[in-house]
Amino acid sequence: MELFWLAISTIAIGVFGCVAWFWGSNWVLDRILPAKGPNAGDNIRRANQIRPWLFLGPAIVFLGMYLVYPVFDSLWRSLFNSNGTRFVGADNYAWLLSDGKFRESMLNNMLWLLFVPAASTAFGLLAAQLTDRIRWGNIGKSLIFMPMAISFVGAGVIWKFIYEYRASGEAQIGLLNWIVTQMGAEPQIWLSLPFWNNFFLMIVLVWIQTGFAMVILSAALRGIPEETVEAAILDGASPLQVFFKIKVPQIMGTIAVVWTTITIVVLKVFDIVFVMTNGQWGTQVLANLMYDWMFRGTPDYGRGSAIAIVLMILVTPIMVWNIWNARKEVR
Amino acid sequence: MEGMAGQKSSLGWAVNIAAFLLVLLWTIPTLGLFVSSFRDRDQIAQSGWWQSFSGSEQTGFVRSGTEGALQDGVWVIEGSVTADGEQLVAWGTSAREPGAHAPGDTVEIDEGIDITVADDGSYRMVSDTEFDMRRGERIFVTTSSPPSFTTDNYSRVLSATGLGRAFMNTMTVTIPATVIPIMIAAFAAYALAWMQFPGRALLTAAVVGLLVVPLQVALIPLLRMHNEMGIGKGYLGIWLAHTGFGLPLAVYLLRNYMVGLPREIIESARVDGATDFQIFRRIILPLSFPALASFAIFQFLWVWNDLLVATVFLGNTREQLVMTGLLRELMGSRGGEWEILATSAFISIAVPLAVFFAMQKYLVRGLLAGSVKGG
Numbered sequence: 001m002e003l004f005w006l007a008i009s010t011i012a013i014g015v016f017g018c019v020a021w022f023w024g025s026n027w028v029l030d031r032i033l034p035a036k037g038p039n040a041g042d043n044i045r046r047a048n049q050i051r052p053w054l055f056l057g058p059a060i061v062f063l064g065m066y067l068v069y070p071v072f073d074s075l076w077r078s079l080f081n082s083n084g085t086r087f088v089g090a091d092n093y094a095w096l097l098s099d100g101k102f103r104e105s106m107l108n109n110m111l112w113l114l115f116v117p118a119a120s121t122a123f124g125l126l127a128a129q130l131t132d133r134i135r136w137g138n139i140g141k142s143l144i145f146m147p148m149a150i151s152f153v154g155a156g157v158i159w160k161f162i163y164e165y166r167a168s169g170e171a172q173i174g175l176l177n178w179i180v181t182q183m184g185a186e187p188q189i190w191l192s193l194p195f196w197n198n199f200f201l202m203i204v205l206v207w208i209q210t211g212f213a214m215v216i217l218s219a220a221l222r223g224i225p226e227e228t229v230e231a232a233i234l235d236g237a238s239p240l241q242v243f244f245k246i247k248v249p250q251i252m253g254t255i256a257v258v259w260t261t262i263t264i265v266v267l268k269v270f271d272i273v274f275v276m277t278n279g280q281w282g283t284q285v286l287a288n289l290m291y292d293w294m295f296r297g298t299p300d301y302g303r304g305s306a307i308a309i310v311l312m313i314l315v316t317p318i319m320v321w322n323i324w325n326a327r328k329e330v331r
Numbered sequence: 332m333e334g335m336a337g338q339k340s341s342l343g344w345a346v347n348i349a350a351f352l353l354v355l356l357w358t359i360p361t362l363g364l365f366v367s368s369f370r371d372r373d374q375i376a377q378s379g380w381w382q383s384f385s386g387s388e389q390t391g392f393v394r395s396g397t398e399g400a401l402q403d404g405v406w407v408i409e410g411s412v413t414a415d416g417e418q419l420v421a422w423g424t425s426a427r428e429p430g431a432h433a434p435g436d437t438v439e440i441d442e443g444i445d446i447t448v449a450d451d452g453s454y455r456m457v458s459d460t461e462f463d464m465r466r467g468e469r470i471f472v473t474t475s476s477p478p479s480f481t482t483d484n485y486s487r488v489l490s491a492t493g494l495g496r497a498f499m500n501t502m503t504v505t506i507p508a509t510v511i512p513i514m515i516a517a518f519a520a521y522a523l524a525w526m527q528f529p530g531r532a533l534l535t536a537a538v539v540g541l542l543v544v545p546l547q548v549a550l551i552p553l554l555r556m557h558n559e560m561g562i563g564k565g566y567l568g569i570w571l572a573h574t575g576f577g578l579p580l581a582v583y584l585l586r587n588y589m590v591g592l593p594r595e596i597i598e599s600a601r602v603d604g605a606t607d608f609q610i611f612r613r614i615i616l617p618l619s620f621p622a623l624a625s626f627a628i629f630q631f632l633w634v635w636n637d638l639l640v641a642t643v644f645l646g647n648t649r650e651q652l653v654m655t656g657l658l659r660e661l662m663g664s665r666g667g668e669w670e671i672l673a674t675s676a677f678i679s680i681a682v683p684l685a686v687f688f689a690m691q692k693y694l695v696r697g698l699l700a701g702s703v704k705g706g
């Protein structure tokens with residue numbers, strides 16, 4: 001109950017504080033530079049120069065403190081030893097290159113990058129195309145979209161249950177092993193199966209992200225001009241040809257957006273690996289490796305920061321591409 | 332798809348079936364967890380959840396009593412081999428053939444001793460002489476029980492595992508972390524969309540860039556910053572962190588939406604002498620409700636489902652755990668107890684699922700505003 005009041009009062013203070021800031025600072029500005037009197041014109045001009053920064057102020061402070069500054073601080077810290085007392089130059093990065101776990105993580109991240117966006121986009125496209133053509137399409141869409149609302153940890157529990165293993169001969173309570181034994185094969189401990197266990201983790205993320213891809217691609221498909229499709233059909237194109245040669249090329253831009261958005265999610269993937277295997281059996285990924293170095297018995301902030309910077313470098317091309325597109329649009 | 336009318340009838344069935352299979356594939360994992368959370372521990376261990384609707388068969392044995400009673404000149408022991416709700420399928424008297432006899436059969440187990448097990452599970456052992464057994468006779472029975480579900484797991488989990496506390500913690504983290512960024516972002520978005528000032532394009536670009544900054548980069552610096560500022564680990568820290576991390580998306584979504592509002596309304600309000608503050612409060616804010624709702628849902632789902640930020644900024648003691656953190660801990664400490672895991676997981680995803688189904692419209696709208704324009 002105490003917690004409840006703490007939360008309520010924080011909301012009140014937070015909201016009140018925000019309102020007080022925006023309202024108060026505007027009021028002060030209007031007092032200092034009144035829009036009347038002898039200098040009215042001058043005052044209005046000067047007030048209009050200042051006012052945007054009052055509106056933007058809190059956002060800029062937060063973005064600066066919580067996102068911009070940390071990037072540079074991490075970069076700086078990655079040049080220091082484990083507790084930040086000694087400058088070590090590029091030692092942490094040299095260590096990364098020689099570390100087996102890091103190479104494993106990089107390799108796995110690449111696998112994730114290839115598989116998850118491709119599979120999610122493909123399934124999303126399929127789901128969009130199918131659900132747009134049936135009467136109960138909206139219900140179908142909702143159900144495919146639903147995993148979006150489930151936490152990665154929750155999804156981890158859900159899928160771990162599916163991969164659950166019981167010794168051969170016992171009743172299989174994991175769906176996958178049950179299907180496998182029904183077909184006459186031996187049950188497997190899927191999550192420690194070398195190499196393939198990565199894919200069993202990736203499937204969880206594909207399951208979550210497909211709905212996102214479907215929603216966006218479905219809107220794009222519906223935006224395709226009807227005439228182009230009709231013209232193709234009149235010319236005798238088969239449904240498959242219409243789909244791949246007429247529709248897909250027209251939504252290429254949207255596919256790219258979906259692909260890059262999922263790529264970002266993939267690069268940051270942490271929870272799924274953390275709760276399902278914790279990077280054992282060859283499933284380590286960068287984000288989990290970083291967490292590992294940050295929270296082990298004696299944390300190594302230098303190495304942790306170096307791994308974080310590697311992640312930052314990996315997202316940079318997408319960041320630049322996004323900004324490029326956004327600026328094109330603004331103009 | 333009117334243009335496809337010609338193919339519709341022939342493809343219709345195929346499309347319906349394919350769509351159904353796809354939806355089934357996407358629903359089954361969650362359904363399995365949901366069903367399992369209503370089964371008790373033994374049921375979960377004995378059979379897959381997909382078999383729970385058809386009832387289950389068990390084989391075991393019971394021992395008869397040892398004291399006979401004299402009835403009509405013969406010695407008789409009576410009793411029952413089935414529990415309430417169980418149906419007798421078969422029975423037997425040796426471990427090698429536990430299901431040798433059908434209900435209602437009479438079998439001679441020893442010289443002069445007959446046993447009958449009836450349909451309803453009651454048995455009757457009859458002997459000409461007085462029984463002389465140290466232990467009861469073993470009767471092997473195969474019984475089937477009808478599908479049965481229970482809500483015991485829920486009451487158990489809520490009282491014992493600390494889930495109630497974790498639920499409160501998650502609430503405490505989520506609500507302020509959803510409300511505060513909206514306020515800050517709305518003002519910033521208005522400035523970026525409708526106010527003229529040098530550096531506007533640059534700031535907009537910066538917001539787009541910050542959208543993809545990995546959280547991992549921020550963890551170590553912010554943890555140290557919070558320690559130096561004296562915030563340490565606690566609710567204040569996590570609220571601030573979530574506010575910072577949620578802002579780029581909030582500003583971006585709201586700006587995109589506000590830019591699309593009709594210019595004439597805002598211009599005419601300016602001409603009428605309204606200040607920016609008044610325009611924002613009286614015109615922009617009410618008109619932007621859909622975008623505000625979209626972001627609120629995103630942020631709510633993201634904060635509620637977050638594990639990383641909570642573990643780093645809130646801490647890992649029992650009193651501090653949020654639901655995702657508790658769930659993770661249960662996966663480690665109660666790994667095999669699926670009835671607990673399934674129930675806890677379902678409780679933790681129930682609220683986001685409810686929000687999702689209730690507000691799906693706004694979620695979809697927000698996604699479209701956030702992504703399609705970028706292409």
